[in-house]
Amino acid sequence: MPSSSLTAYPLRPARVHEACGPSAASFALWTAALTGGDVIWVREGWRSEQLNPLGFQGLDPARLILAQTGDQNDTLAVGEEALRDGAAPFVVLELTAPIGLTTGRRLQLAARAGGTTGLCLIPEGMGSNAAETRWHCNPVFDAQDSTRQRWSLIKNKSGTCEAWNVRWDPEAHRVAVVSPVRE
Amino acid sequence: MxxxxxxxxxxxxxxxxxxxxxxxxxxxxxxxxxxxxxxxxxxxxxxxxxxxxxxxxxxxxxxxxxxxxxxxxxxxxxxxxxxxxxxxxxxxxxxxxxxxxxxxxxxxxxxxxxxxxxxxxxxxxxxxxxxxxxxxxxxxxxxxxxxxxxxxxxxxxxxxxxxxxxxxxxxxxxxxxxxxxxxxxxxxxxxxxxxxxxxxxxxxxxxxxxxxxxxxxxxxxxxxxxxxxPHYAVRLTLPEPIGRTADVMAGTARLLERLCGKLTDHQTGARVLCLSLRRVDGDFRAVELRLARPLRDPARILPLFERGVDEVDAGFGIDQMRLEAVTVEPLPVEQIAQTGTRDPGRLDDLITRIGTRIGLENVIRYLPADSHIPEQAFTIAPAAFSSPGNGWASPRPRPVWLFPPEPLAVTGPRPPRQFVWRRMTLTTGRATGPERISPEWWLIDEAWQSGMRDYWQVETVQGRRLWLFYTPQNPGWFVQGEFA
The missing domain is CATH 3.30.70.270 (Reverse transcriptase/Diguanylate cyclase domain)
Structure with a gap:
């Protein structure tokens, strides 16, 4: 029986977290909207999928700065730089290949030095052990609501793993937990 | 007289x-x-x-x-x-x-x-x-x-x-x-x-x-x-060649002090700086620094040079350094504000540092554009040369991800009940639409050659929410985006 409030959310600041699954982008945007301040989003420039600022839920596109890199090495370097600097309180890194423990730890240290929250969007099953939490985000069909998602906390360094059904509440500008419908 | x-x-x-x-x-x-x-x-x-x-x-x-x-x-x-x-x-x-x-x-x-x-x-x-x-x-x-x-x-x-x-x-x-x-x-x-x-x-x-x-x-x-x-270049000739990064940085600090004094006198700020180092063997090494906004504060410019200077091969030593502001922009003196806690320059410095690695033109910002065509409703501009735009409003929901249209093997003007997309068999749970968008006839766009499109927001029972469109003039179904 899932609880009515998210345990490891909002994300623990000054740490790097991970999100995977089809709705990972939403997870990043919603979290960025709640964090406040500028957001730096690092992704590889060659990818055919493009972010559409008109589709952002919660986050004002004016707060987003996108860094388009050539490969994963650049992504990690730019991400570490941004995390360590702390000028933007939230940094999103889109990764395409698994990263090792050393790399993950480096990002973690950079986030701690800059007081910045980092979020790596990873392909499924490619997480790094250094991550503070890992979330699997799936959209859920609902007859009334088109923002409903299922967030499963699949790794948590300082707590238990759980899963919640959530939706974005545009009036309150927050993530709301909804109780699952009993079948 | x-x-x-x-x-x-x-x-x-x-x-x-x-x-x-x-x-x-x-x-x-x-x-x-x-x-x-x-x-x-x-x-x-x-x-x-x-x-x-x-x-x-x-x-x-x-x-x-x-x-x-x-x-x-x-x-x-x-x-x-x-x-x-x-x-x-x-x-x-x-x-x-x-x-x-x-x-x-x-x-x-x-x-x-x-x-x-x-x-x-x-x-x-x-x-x-x-x-x-x-x-x-x-x-x-x-x-x-x-x-x-x-x-x-x-x-x-x-x-x-x-x-x-x-x-x-x-x-x-x-x-x-x-x-x-x-x-x-x-x-x-x-x-x-x-x-x-x-x-x-x-x-x-x-x-x-x-x-x-x-x-x-x-x-x-x-x-x-x-x-x-005004000539924005200063030079430092050394009696003995130097090679350590710290020494070169100390020399750069001296040069910056003089150059920034000159910039302050003329109320200008440097946008592109070039530090050329002459080695003992007569060879030159150049370190270029492109700034995200005009600057003339030596304390802020100096750390940005660290990465470039560190990469320079000093050979047998460097005996002359020359610092030039290649591009200079007006930067009027501003009143020191008493309010405002966050320093807006911090983000610009970060953009500069990121820009030295991946190129300043790859650090971008979205700006709203006036178009009904989904992929042209926004433009991208280098963050260093633009300021955030306002007026983000979309009358209809738009997907978070946009990709080149991927064809679906289905027919008919109504959204399909079941379809295969990226090797996933998906069943339509709810379809919202259509939203008809006509191509902008005054612009030639290859992607819109197939005529007008009817867009549907399709929520599948499996969870994925996709943005499909149907082209009535050349019947066919495509997936163009995903609502995350």
Whole structure:
């Protein structure tokens, strides 16, 4: 029986977290909207999928700065730089290949030095052990609501793993937990 | 203190300035003209001596000129480049005297009062000046006089002889006045000077008398020397070569201190900086720094150099450092605000540092654009050269991800009940739509060749929410985006 409030959310600041699954982008945007301040989003420039600022839920596109890199090495370097600097309180890194423990730890240290929250969007099953939490985000069909998602906390360094059904509440500008419908 | 009669002015006139400049760079024989588009006609802007000898003249239609002279070669004129070249000549001419100004688009004026003796007298100085210019390939006429007007007249209408005998056109008058004076029978400056002033002023206005007085020296005329453009480069030469990063950074700090002082004096900020390091073996290493916004604070610029300096191979050591602000932008002094806790410059510094790795043009920001076409409803701009845009509003929900349309193997104008996308079999739970979007006919877009589109927001039972469209004019279904 899932609880009515998210345990490891909002994300623990000054740490790097991970999100995977089809709705990972939403997870990043919603979290960025709640964090406040500028957001730096690092992704590889060659990818055919493009972010559409008109589709952002919660986050004002004016707060987003996108860094388009050539490969994963650049992504990690730019991400570490941004995390360590702390000028933007939230940094999103889109990764395409698994990263090792050393790399993950480096990002973690950079986030701690800059007081910045980092979020790596990873392909499924490619997480790094250094991550503070890992979330699997799936959209859920609902007859009334088109923002409903299922967030499963699949790794948590300082707590238990759980899963919640959530939706974005545009009036309150927050993530709301909804109780699952009993079948 | 000099009064007007003791001044000595040299006027330089380059009769074929534009064509001489081009011929210096691209030497060629035979008649040559520069053409300039004026209105609908292509006209002769400037021509060389050979073309003049064939009877061509300025202002004639280029087609006529070619008919007169079939072996004529030509190039388009570039007045802006001519201006730049004249500015270079002006700067060069300050070797003779400090007061050098422009005289029209093809002349210079030098106030050589008190400097001619340094070059062996006035005649020797003029001879040397014209010889140097002629050797550089520029036809030049020099005239000297006690006033600017007299020098101008002698440069263009004969260097020798008294001023009185020169034609009235030498008074820098407009053509109508010249014609009018000639109709009155006044042909030389002497004749005009001798005639009664009041009727002349009544008939031709004050301009004529002003020019006459300026030529004769009864009314003063200034020469405005151009201010030297500020030079944003500093250099540090070292007695012993250095090689450690910390040493180079310390040298850079010294250079920055001086450069930023200069930038502050002129209320400008550097946008692109170039640090060139000369090694002992004569080789140069350059570190370029592109800034996300104009800066002149040494404490903020210095750390940004660290990465570039660290990568430089010092070889056997560096014995000279030169720091130049390649691109400079105005940066007015700002009032120090008492409110505002966050420093907006921090983010710019971060953008600069990211930009040094991946290129400043790859750090971008989204700006709203006015279009119904989903992929053109926003533009991207380098974050360093733009400010955040407002007015993000979409009347209909739009997907977070956009990708090139992926075809679906289904038919019919209604959204499919079941379809296969990316090897996933998906069942439609709810479809919202259609939202019809027509291509913008005034823009040619390859992707919209298939005509208008009916967009559907399809929520599948499996969870994925997709943005599908149907093209009624060329029946087919495509997936173009995903609502996350």
């Amino acid at each position: 000099f009064d007007g009669t003791q001044r000595r002015i040299v006027s330089l006139w380059f009769p074929r300035f534009a064509s001489d400049r081009v011929l210096r760079a691209h030497p060629q024989e035979g008649p040559f003209v520069l053409t300039l588009q004026q209105g609908n006609a292509n006209r002769v802007h400037c021509l060389n001596e050979a073309a003049q000898a064939r009877g061509l003249q300025r202002g004639m239609a280029f087609a006529d000129a070619r008919a007169f002279c079939p072996d004529l070669s030509s190039r388009p004129a570039d007045p802006a480049e001519d201006q730049r070249f004249l500015a270079l000549l002006r700067r060069w001419a300050t070797r003779w005297c400090p007061w050098v100004g422009f005289e029209g688009p093809d002349g210079l004026v030098l106030d050589i009062t008190g400097s001619a003796h340094l070059f062996g007298g006035e005649a020797a100085m003029i001879a040397s000046l014209t010889a140097r210019l002629t050797r550089a390939g520029l036809a030049v006429e020099a005239g000297t006089g006690g006033t600017r007007g007299a020098a101008w007249a002698r440069a263009r209408y004969g260097a020798g002889g008294p001023l009185d005998s020169l034609p009235i056109a030498a008074l820098r008058l407009d053509p109508e006045t010249v014609t009018g004076l000639q109709r009155m029978g006044l042909r030389s400056i002497g004749q005009v000077a001798a005639s009664p002033r009041a009727p002349l002023a009544r008939r031709f206005g004050a301009e004529l008398l002003l020019r006459l007085d300026q030529a004769l020296g009864t009314r003063p005329e200034q020469i405005s020397p151009e201010a030297e453009p």
